Amino acid sequence: MLSAIRCYLLPIIKLYLLALKVLLVQLLSRPFRLPVMPRQDGKVAIVTGGGRGIGYEVVRHMARLGAHVIIGGRDEQEGLAAVRRICEEYKEAKVEFTKLDLASLQSVRQFVQSFKERDLPLNILLNNAGVMLLPEGRTEDGFEQHFGVNYLGHFLLTWLLLDTLKDSGKCGYFSRVVNVSSSAHRIGEIRLNDLNSCQSYSAHAAYCHSKLAQLWFSSHLHQELQCGGFPLSSCAVDPGMVDTALYRHLWTPLCLAQSTIARLLFRTPAEGATTVLFAALSPALEGGECGGGYWVNGHREMTTPPSFDPQLQLSLWETSVQLLGLQ
Numbered sequence: 545m546l547s548a549i550r551c552y553l554l555p556i557i558k559l560y561l562l563a564l565k566v567l568l569v570q571l572l573s574r575p576f577r578l579p580v581m582p583r584q585d586g587k588v589a590i591v592t593g594g595g596r597g598i599g600y601e602v603v604r605h606m607a608r609l610g611a612h613v614i615i616g617g618r619d620e621q622e623g624l625a626a627v628r629r630i631c632e633e634y635k636e637a638k639v640e641f642t643k644l645d646l647a648s649l650q651s652v653r654q655f656v657q658s659f660k661e662r663d664l665p666l667n668i669l670l671n672n673a674g675v676m677l678l679p680e681g682r683t684e685d686g687f688e689q690h691f692g693v694n695y696l697g698h699f700l701l702t703w704l705l706l707d708t709l710k711d712s713g714k715c716g717y718f719s720r721v722v723n724v725s726s727s728a729h730r731i732g733e734i735r736l737n738d739l740n741s742c743q744s745y746s747a748h749a750a751y752c753h754s755k756l757a758q759l760w761f762s763s764h765l766h767q768e769l770q771c772g773g774f775p776l777s778s779c780a781v782d783p784g785m786v787d788t789a790l791y792r793h794l795w796t797p798l799c800l801a802q803s804t805i806a807r808l809l810f811r812t813p814a815e816g817a818t819t820v821l822f823a824a825l826s827p828a829l830e831g832g833e834c835g836g837g838y839w840v841n842g843h844r845e846m847t848t849p850p851s852f853d854p855q856l857q858l859s860l861w862e863t864s865v866q867l868l869g870l871q
């Protein structure tokens with residue numbers, strides 16, 4: 545009984561209390577207004593999950609600024625419809641869709657292979673796609689779904705694209721990896737001996753763990769890149785509570801209430817995209833010193849102490865490398 549409360553009920557209570565707090569803070573503060581960003585002609589960006597929600601707004605804005613944007617997504621129809629809409633809005637837009645299922649390591653490898661065959665540079669990698677509150681299930685390769693899609697799939701994608709990102713950056717024009725995390729990371733826990741939540745499964749906890757893992761990845765990657773002196777930075781972003789389809793797996797009555805509350809009180813996807821765009825494009829974040837960190841509503845924020853434990857970050861990194869069979 546006690547362990548059921550600890551494993552299932554506690555993560556739910558913690559997540560909803562956190563959501564309430566985040567929503568209150570959000571309601572009391574103005575949404576960040578994105579300053580005018582420089583033109584992005586000649587730059588190439590990959591945005592995972594750019595077919596809808598926050599990712600779609602990011603792609604739309606980048607395309608308007610002249611970037612060549614590749615949407616990596618699972619749903620071809622949705623992705624192609626997004627491309628069509630953006631091209632109708634901006635006749636000059638250079639946007640395309642390529643199939644990418646982050647729940648399949650083979651699909652991630654195929655995506656990278658087809659991208660590399662084109663010999664394009666890569667200036668921005670936006671790890672945005674995400675799932676939340678899925679019932680217990682496994683990815684094609686047997687990983688818990690939140691861990692596999694939100695974190696491990698993006699880990700592999702970034703790893704395989706690192707050489708292109710490094711080659712595409714220059715002093716004064718660093719390439720950037722932007723990881724869309726969440727305030728939910730604050731109640732995540734990384735259990736290295738149970739990354740797939742085999743001992744007990746809670747969808748709420750699994751989402752939080754995956755977002756913490758993403759944040760650790762972002763921070764560790766940035767440190768490695770800085771130590772190596774590479775013209776590439778990595779940062780994480782919390783877009784705030786945004787009215788998107790991410791919440792569709794909530795328990796049905798809660799989902800109905802949430803959609804009404806979200807319409808009234810949450811940020812719009814365009815508002816949610818502003819800090820993500822700032823992290824990806826702003827000259828204020830140029831270079832290894834200014835880049836990196838965790839960004840919320842246009843400001844750099846401190847994360848909870850465990851996020852800054854370099855030893856834990858390193859252990860997760862090494863375990864991920866092993867799980868993915870990387871060298």
Ligand SMILES: NC(=O)c1ccc[n+]([C@@H]2O[C@H](COP(=O)([O-])OP(=O)(O)OC[C@H]3O[C@@H](n4cnc5c(N)ncnc54)[C@H](OP(=O)(O)O)[C@@H]3O)[C@@H](O)[C@H]2O)c1
Pocket residue numbers: 592593594595596597598599616617618619622644645646647671672673674675676693724725726727782783784785786787788789790791
């Ligand atoms: N909305 C919020 O309040 C909020 C708050 C904090 C953080 N975030 C983060 O913001 C990011 C964007 O979420 P959103 O709110 O815009 O949600 P969304 O509208 O549901 O968008 C998520 C995107 O990820 C894609 N995706 C899901 N599984 C995938 C897979 N296996 N392979 C490739 N693409 C996949 C989805 O495409 P399909 O499912 O159609 O394939 C969709 O395009 C997520 O990382 C989320 O955790 C959102």
